[in-house]
Amino acid sequence: MSGDNVTQEQAPASNKLLALGALGVVFGDIGTSPLYTLKTVLFLSGDSPTPAVILGLLSLIFWTLVIVTSIKYALFAMKMDNSGEGGILALMSLLVDKKKCRPWVIFAGLFGAALIYGDGAITPAISVLSALEGMNMILPESKPYIVPATVVILVLLFGFQSVGTGRIGKLFGPIMALWFIVIGALGIWGIVQHPAVLLALNPVYGIHFLFSHGFSSFLVLGGVFLCVTGAEALYADMGHFGRRPIWIAWFGLAFPSLLLNYAGQAALILSGADVTQNIFYRLCPTPLLIPLVILATVATIIASQAIISGAFSMTRQAIQLGWLPRLRIKQTSAESYGQIYIGVINWLLMIATLFLTVTFESSDRLAAAYGIAVSFTMVMTTGLLFVSMREIWRWGLPASLLAAGIFMVVDMSFLIANMVKILEGGYIPILLALVIYAVMTVWHRGVETASRIIHEKTVPINDYMAEIERNKIPRVPGTAVFLTRSTGTPTVMRWHVTRNGSLHEQVVTLNIHINNIPRVASGDRLEIREIAPNFWHIIAHYGFIEQPDISNLFAYQGIQKLGLDNENMTFYVGHETIVKREGKGRLPVWQRLIFSMMVRNSVHVTDHYHLPSDRVVEISRQVAV
Numbered sequence: 001m002s003g004d005n006v007t008q009e010q011a012p013a014s015n016k017l018l019a020l021g022a023l024g025v026v027f028g029d030i031g032t033s034p035l036y037t038l039k040t041v042l043f044l045s046g047d048s049p050t051p052a053v054i055l056g057l058l059s060l061i062f063w064t065l066v067i068v069t070s071i072k073y074a075l076f077a078m079k080m081d082n083s084g085e086g087g088i089l090a091l092m093s094l095l096v097d098k099k100k101c102r103p104w105v106i107f108a109g110l111f112g113a114a115l116i117y118g119d120g121a122i123t124p125a126i127s128v129l130s131a132l133e134g135m136n137m138i139l140p141e142s143k144p145y146i147v148p149a150t151v152v153i154l155v156l157l158f159g160f161q162s163v164g165t166g167r168i169g170k171l172f173g174p175i176m177a178l179w180f181i182v183i184g185a186l187g188i189w190g191i192v193q194h195p196a197v198l199l200a201l202n203p204v205y206g207i208h209f210l211f212s213h214g215f216s217s218f219l220v221l222g223g224v225f226l227c228v229t230g231a232e233a234l235y236a237d238m239g240h241f242g243r244r245p246i247w248i249a250w251f252g253l254a255f256p257s258l259l260l261n262y263a264g265q266a267a268l269i270l271s272g273a274d275v276t277q278n279i280f281y282r283l284c285p286t287p288l289l290i291p292l293v294i295l296a297t298v299a300t301i302i303a304s305q306a307i308i309s310g311a312f313s314m315t316r317q318a319i320q321l322g323w324l325p326r327l328r329i330k331q332t333s334a335e336s337y338g339q340i341y342i343g344v345i346n347w348l349l350m351i352a353t354l355f356l357t358v359t360f361e362s363s364d365r366l367a368a369a370y371g372i373a374v375s376f377t378m379v380m381t382t383g384l385l386f387v388s389m390r391e392i393w394r395w396g397l398p399a400s401l402l403a404a405g406i407f408m409v410v411d412m413s414f415l416i417a418n419m420v421k422i423l424e425g426g427y428i429p430i431l432l433a434l435v436i437y438a439v440m441t442v443w444h445r446g447v448e449t450a451s452r453i454i455h456e457k458t459v460p461i462n463d464y465m466a467e468i469e470r471n472k473i474p475r476v477p478g479t480a481v482f483l484t485r486s487t488g489t490p491t492v493m494r495w496h497v498t499r500n501g502s503l504h505e506q507v508v509t510l511n512i513h514i515n516n517i518p519r520v521a522s523g524d525r526l527e528i529r530e531i532a533p534n535f536w537h538i539i540a541h542y543g544f545i546e547q548p549d550i551s552n553l554f555a556y557q558g559i560q561k562l563g564l565d566n567e568n569m570t571f572y573v574g575h576e577t578i579v580k581r582e583g584k585g586r587l588p589v590w591q592r593l594i595f596s597m598m599v600r601n602s603v604h605v606t607d608h609y610h611l612p613s614d615r616v617v618e619i620s621r622q623v624a625v
Contacts, residue, residue, distance in 0.1 A: 018245035019252070023180065024172025026237045026246055027254045028303030029123055029230025030069070031176060034183060034261045035130040035280050035296060037061065040367045041223035042275050046216060051270055056209025058200035058266040060224045062259060064410075068378070069231040072407050074250055077235045077381065078243050080388045085518035085545065086238030088112040088377065089317045091384045093516040093544060095391070105387065110323060112380030113314055114436035116236075118373035118429025119229070120311040121352035124304035126370055128153050130363035131300040134281045134293040147361050151354060153297070157304055158350035162341050164332025172302050177253065179299040182292070184257035186283040190264025197267040221417035225371045227262070230303070232377060236310060239518060239545070311349060312342050313545075320514050320544040322447060323440040325602035329547065352432065360425065369425030373433060375415040382407045439598070446595030449586045450576060450623045451485055458488035461509070465532045473503055478568035480504035483605065484511055487537060492574040492619050499619075506564055507535045512548050512609065519543040526558045536562060549610040571616045573605050581624035592625055 023031075041057050042049060049057070082090040092109025096102070128150045135142040191197060199205065210217045234246055265279045273282050284292045318324040330341040360366040386404035389395040395403075418426065480503070484490035490509055497503050520541045527539040538559070542548050553559070554566070578596035585592060606616050 015242075015245050015248055018241045019248040020173040020177060022173070022237070022241045022246050022249040023176040023254065024174075024302055025306045025309070026233045026241065027180075027230065027249065028172075028176060028299065028306040029127070029233060030228065031180060031183075031230070031254055031258070032127050032131070032296070032300050032303045033227050033229060034258065034265065035278075035300070036126060036363045036367060037223065037226040038262060038265045039278055039280065040226055040364065041220055042269070042279070043364065044216070044220045044223045045213075049269070049275070052205070053209060053213075054266050054269050055197070055200045055205045057206075057220065057224070058197065058262060059203060059206030060209065060220070061227050061262050062200060063203050063206055064224055064228055065255065065258060067406075067410055068228045069234065070250070070255060072382070072385075072410075073231050073234045074247060076403070076407075077385060078238055078246070080385060080392060081238060081243070083517045083519065083543075084239055084242075087236035087314065087317075088116075088232075088381055088384065089314060089321065089544075090239070090518065091381070091388065093321065095384060095387055096516060105384065108380040108383050110440050111433065111437050112377045112384075113318065114433040114440065115373040115377045115380075115429065116232070116314060117311060117349070117436050118432045119232075119377070120307045121349055121432065122356060122366065122370050122373070122429060123229070123307045124154055124157065124300075124353050125150070125357040125360070126363050126366045127300035127303050128297065129357065129366065130278075131293065131296040133278060133363060134289070134296060137277060137281050138289055138293065147357060150357050153301065154304075154350070154353055154357065157301060158308070158346055158353075161308060161346045162330065162332070162343065164339050164341065172305070175295075175298055176302060179295060180253050180257040182295060183261040184253075187257070187260030187262070187264030190267040190283050191260065194267035194270045197263050197270055200263070200266065218417055219420060221414055222371055222421060223367065225375055225414040225418060226367060227258070229371060229374045232374065232381070233306065233310065235381075236314075308346070308349060309339075311345055312340050315342050315345050316340060316547070317544050318440065320542070320546070321516075322514065323444050325443055325598040326605070326608045328603050328607065356428065365425070369421060369428050371414070372418045372421060372426040373429035375411065375418045376430075376433070379408070379411045379415055382411050439594075442591050442594050443598055446578070446587060446591065446598070446625070449625050450578065453586065453623055453625065454491055454576075455486050455488065457491065458486055459494070461487075461489050461531050461535075461537070464489040464494070465535065468497070468503060473497060473501065475505045476502045477565070478504045478570060479506040479508065479565045481508045481510055481569060481571045483571070483573050483609075484509050487511070490572075490574075491621065492572050495619050495621065496572055496617075504570070505534055508564070509537045510550070511537070511539045512550075513539050513541050514544055515541055517543050518545045520546065525553075526556060528558055528562070548608075551610050551612060569615060571611050573611070573616060573618055575605075575618050575620045576623045577620060579622050579624050586625045595625070 038057070038061070041061070045053055045057060078086060080091060082094040088109055092105060095105050129146065132146050132149055135146065209220075234250065238246060261283075264283055268279060268282055269275055273279065281289060281292065315324060315327065316329060319326060327342050327344055330343070332339045332341050356366060356369070360369065382404055385407070386400055389400040389404060390397070422430070480493075480496070482490040482493045484492070493507075493509070520543050525541055527541070529537045531537055540548065540553055550571070554564075576599060578592065578599055580592065587595065605611070606613055
C-alpha cells in the first residue's frame with residue numbers, strides 16, 4: 001500500500017525480482033489459507049461427505065479463486081489505479097477527486113478501510129494457530145501448549161515491529177516461494193492418488209452442490225470464502241511492486257500452487273482419508289511433517305507481518321487524507337519508504353489479536369469470526385469499481401452493470417453467508433470496524449468545524465498588510481514562517497503581531513495541501529505567490545502516501561530563489577484547545593469530547609512536519625465548537 005511507485009515498463013529481470021518480493025508481502029494471507037479453508041468447509045458440509053459433495057466443494061473453491069481473485073482483483077481492480085497506487089482508500093480518493101459531494105462513496109471507502117483493521121487482528125491469530133495445530137499430529141500431548149505457543153509467537157511478532165523488517169524482509173520472498181512450491185508439490189502428490197478429483201474444474205459440480213443441499217450449502221459459502229481472504233492485498237500493494245510483478249507472482253506460482261494443493265487435499269479425502277484431522281497436514285509424508293510445520297509457522301508469521309505492515313501504510317494514508325489524527329510514524333528503513341512503524345496501531349492490533357487467540361483457542365472456532373470483515377470490504381470495493389467503470393473508463397451502463405453486477409452477486413452471496421457467523425464471533429470485526437469508522441468521521445468533521453470557525457474571522461492579507469502600514473508596526477530582521485490552512489491572513493500571524501507589536505521583515509505563509517493522488521511530482525510541489533514586498537504565500541502539494549517535511553521543503557530551488565534569511569528563520573504554529581461553545585454547539589457533545597481528546601493526544605505539528613524544534617514558536621488558542 002505504500003512505497004516508491006513502480007513503473008509498469010519494468011525490465012524482465014526487475015519484474016522477476018519484484019515478483020519474488022511480492023510473494024513475501026502480497027500473497028502471505030491468501031497463500032496460507034489452505035491450512036484451514038478446506039478443513040472448515042468440510043466441517044460445515046456435515047459428516048461423511050460423499051464424492052459428489054467433495055467435488056462440489058472443490059469446484060466452489062476453484063471458481064471462487066478464479067472469479068474473485070484472478071478476474072475481479074487481478075484483471076479489473078488492478079487496472080483501476082490512482083497514479084499507480086491501489087487499495088480502497090486510493091480508489092475512494094480517485095472518485096472523490098472526480099465529484100466532490102458523494103457521501104456514499106466516502107462511506108464505502110472509509111468503512112471498507114476500517115474493516116481491514118478487523119482482518120488485520122484476526123489473520124495473525126488464525127494463521128499462526130492453524131500452523132501450530134500441525135503439532136497435534138506429530139505429538140498429541142502438545143495440544144494444551146498450542147495456544148500459549150501462539151501467544152508467545154504473536155507477542156514476539158508485534159514486539160519486533162519497531163525494529164523494522166528491512167533486513168529479514170529480503171528473506172520473505174524466497175521463503176514464500178518455497179512455501180508455494182511445497183504446497184503445490186504436496187497437491188500433485190495427492191492428485192496422483194485420485195486423478196478423478198480434477199473433474200471439479202467443471203463448475204457444474206459447484207452449482208449442483210449449491211442448489212441441492214439446502215441451507216447447509218449456504219453455510220458452506222462462508223467457509224469457501226476463506227480461500228480468498230487475502231485477495232484485497234493484490235490491489236492494495238500494487239503501488240509497492242507494480243501491476244506486472246504481482247501478475248507474474250500470482251498467475252506464475254501462487255494461483256496454480258493453491259489450486260493444486262486444494263485439489264490434492266480433496267483427492268486425499270476421496271481416497272478415504274480421515275477428515276477429522278487437519279487434511280492439509282495429511283498430505284505430507286510423516287518423515288517430512290516436522291519440517292512442514294516449521295515452514296508453515298514461518299509462512300504464517302510472514303503473512304501476519306504483511307497484514308500488520310499493510311495496516312501501518314493504510315493508517316498513514318488516512319492521516320494524510322485527514323481522516324485520522326496525527327500519529328507518531330517511525331521510518332524503520334532508509335531504503336524503503338513503505339517500511340514504517342506506528343506504535344498506537346501496533347499495540348492495539350496486538351491486544352485485539354491476543355484477545356481473539358485466547359478467546360477462541362483454535363483455528364476452527366476462529367474461522368467463525370473470519371471472513372465477515374473481508375467480505376464486507378469486497379462489497380464496498382465492488383461498489384466503487386462500478387462508479388469507476390462509469391466515470392473513469394467511461395463504460396456504458398449495461399456493460400458496467402453486467403461486470404460489476406456479477407462481482408456484486410458473488411460478493412453479496414459470501415457476505416450473507418458470513419453474516420450467519422455474527423453470533424459466533426463475527427460481531428467482533430464488525431464492532432471494531434464501526435469504532436474505527438466513528439473515529440475517522442468524528443475527526444474529519446471536527447477538523448472541518450474547527451477550521452471553519454477559525455476562518456470565519458480571517459482577514460484578507462492585503463487588508464491586513466495595509467493595517468500594518470497604517471499602525472506603523474515595526475518590522476524586525478529575520479524571516480517568519482506561519483503555517484496556515486487558508487489563503488487569508490493566518491490567525492497565528494495576527495495574534496503574534498498583537499502580542500509582540502512587531503512583524504519580521506520577511507514573511508511566508510505556508511499551506512500544506514494533501515492531494516487526492518499518491519505522489520506529487522517534484523516540479524508540481526510548490527505554488528509561490530508574492531502578495532506584498534517581502535511577503536510570500538506558498539502552497540506545498542503532497543500526495544496521500546507522502547510525508548511532508550518542511551525542513552527539506554525550504555531547500556527547494558523555488559524557495560531558495562526568494563532570498564529568505566534562513567539563519568534567522570522562525571516557524572510559527574498554532575495549538576488549538578477545543579472548548580465548549582456557549583449556546584448550541586457546532587458539534588454534538590459526544591463528538592466534541594472525542595474530538596477534543598484526539599486533538600490533545602495527536603502528535604505535535606512540529607514533529608509531524610519535521611520542523612526544527614529550536615526555531616518553533618507555538619501560540620495557543622481556544623476554539624469553541
